[in-house]
Structure formats: C-alpha cells, structure tokens
C-alpha cells in the first residue's frame with residue numbers, strides 16, 4: 605500500500621505557474637522586491653485585512669527580525685510557550701533575549717493566559733504566544749495584560765493563516781502577527797513568511813533589516829540580515845492564493861471524516877473547532893491517554909508507521925527540553941505542556957488526502973484502542 609505522509613504541499617497546475625513566472629523571465633528581475641513581490645504583498649495585505657505587511661524569505665526570519673526591530677535590551681524577558689516549533693524559541697534567543705516559559709491550556713494548547721501575569725518581572729518586554737494548530741489564543745485577555753504592563757504582543761501565527769476569529773482576520777491581533785508560508789503550511793510560497801504590524805514606524809526597520817540594513821547605497825542604518833522573498837516564491841504564492849479556499853474546503857472534508865470515525869472513544873481526545881472561529885483545518889492533533897487506552901502515543905505512532913502511515917509527534921519534545929538549551933530551563937515548570945507533548949500525535953491532513961486513506965488511518969487507530 606502507498607505511504608501516507610503527515611502533509612503534502614499544495615501546488616498549482618504547472619501551466620498556471622509557468623504563466624506566472626514567464627513575466628520574471630522577461631524582466632530578469634529575480635529578487636529584491638520585484639513586481640511579483642509587490643503584487644503578492646498587496647494581495648496578502650488585502651486578504652489578511654492588514655494595516656501594514658512585510659514579506660520575508662520564511663516565517664522564522666519574520667519573527668526574528670520583528671524582535672530585532674523592536675530593539676529590546678539584552679536579556680529582556682519574553683513570555684512564550686515551549687509547546688511550539690523550534691523557530692519561536694530560537695527567534696527569542698538569537699536576539700539575546702530570554703524566553704520565559706508559560707504553561708499551555710488543556711483545551712487549545714495555546715498559552716494559558718491565567719498564568720502570564722505571575723511571570724511578569726521588571727525585565728519583561730513582550731509576550732510571544734503561538735496560535736498553535738490554528739487555535740486562536742485568548743487574544744482579549746492577552747491584550748488586557750499587555751496594556752496593563754506596557755508589553756508588546758507578537759503572535760506566532762505560523763499555523764493560523766486564513767483564520768477569521770470573531771469576524772476579524774487573525775492578523776488583526778497583537779502588535780505584530782508573523783506568518784509562515786513554508787511548503788508544509790496551509791498557504792505556501794515554497795519558503796516564505798510575513799509580518800503584519802500596526803505601528804507604522806516598524807515598517808522601514810523591517811524593510812531595511814531584511815536587506816542587510818540598507819536604506820540606500822550609502823546609508824546603512826540597521827545591522828540587517830538577508831531575508832527577502834524572491835520572485836519565484838512570490839509567483840508561487842500568487843498562484844496558491846487563488847486556490848486557497850478550495851484547499852481549505854478539501855482539508856475540512858478530511859477533518860470531518862476523522863471526527864466522524866474517531867469520536868466517542870474514551871481515551872482519545874479530538875481537536876475542537878473553536879466557537880467564533882472560521883478554521884483553516886491546518887492540523888489534526890489527537891491526544892492518546894495511555895491510562896485509559898493501555899497503549900500510549902508512542903505505541904500508536906509505531907502501529908501507524910508499521911502500516912506505512914507517518915504521523916508526527918508535533919510538538920515533542922518541548923523547546924525547553926532541546927539539547928541546545930540544556931540546563932537553561934525546566935520542563936517541570938510547564939506541566940500541562942510536558943504531559944501533552946507525551947500524549948499528542950498529529951495525524952496526516954492535506955487537501956487531496958483521499959477519504960479511503962483517512963479510513964485506513966482510522967482503522968489502524970481503532971484496531972489499537
């Protein structure tokens with residue numbers, strides 16, 4: 605039987621892409637904010653209802669350079685969660701800032717907003733929560749805390765592209781929301797990312813930082829990196845954006861099939877669509893409770909693997925457990941995140957995953973629970 609991988613990138617018809625890139629062959633403008641970059645930026649600004657937006661070569665650089673643009677002092681503290689992809693924590697540490705890990709909620713796996721305040725110290729400058737799996741954080745509570753203590757809020761919205769929450773684009777929350785357009789995300793530009801921001805004064809900083817800090821040939825006001833999105837990636841984004849709704853609709857069908865097949869089993873906790881949210885169906889995270897099932901997450905992972913089905917232990921380990929952060933943090937400080945990282949498995953989901961394949965995956969799970 606064929607292998608089933610956890611995800612498969614969305615791509616347009618090859619003809620559509622060739623037509624889009626033909627302009628680039630004519631102009632020979634391959635990178636450095638050319639016509640495709642400008643057009644994609646415009647379209648995303650509109651789609652995300654963004655006051656301001658800057659494109660990047662990937663989501664990580666959007667996060668890292670956003671933090672740099674905010675110019676916090678060395679060792680300033682940023683409250684975040686360890687239940688995320690490496691990028692979130694690395695972006696903080698690479699800016700010589702200190703991540704302070706807050707625990708997560710059991711229902712949505714997002715930051716537990718009731719535990720943020722007790723972590724605030726005189727050195728706290730920002731909160732960096734993650735809309736993990738596309739579950740939207742308690743944005744109202746986070747906003748209130750940020751206002752009270754004068755903190756910036758930067759959302760890692762890498763999983764949340766396209767989500768509408770309480771009638772608003774997900775990009776409308778916080779000071780900045782950073783998106784990833786990596787091949788594995790709901791919307792991809794092969795590699796890519798964006799920062800949506802409210803404070804106009806961040807604009808030139810972000811723009812200069814992604815191009816070596818260069819303002820013009822003789823003026824270099826920032827210590828920048830190289831994080832520009834190239835024209836071929838922007839062209840892929842223009843194509844994929846046209847088909848986005850269709851891709852999300854197809855994901856929804858897969859998501860609902862899983863819910864149908866797996867609901868009502870004691871010991872299996874399925875993802876919930878949040879009230880007031882229009883989901884993007886980016887992930888299908890499931891908790892397997894060993895104390896009820898007998899088998900644990902790792903057992904289910906192996907049984908699936910034996911059937912050529914490749915789920916992912918996403919997120920395991922916690923970022924606070926990484927070897928590169930040895931002796932710096934304690935996973936015991938975030939007990940819910942620790943436990944969930946041992947119970948969770950994200951099942952394959954992508955547009956074009958056949959319902960028979962979903963059934964094959966569910967059959968393996970049902971045989972073992």
Ligand SMILES: *Cc1c(COP(=O)(O)O)cnc(C)c1O
Pocket residue numbers: 662663664665688689691692734760762763783784785786795796797
């Ligand atoms: C994918 C991802 C990123 C990084 O995005 P890239 O485009 O791969 O650099 C950051 N945070 C989270 C939670 C992600 O899933």
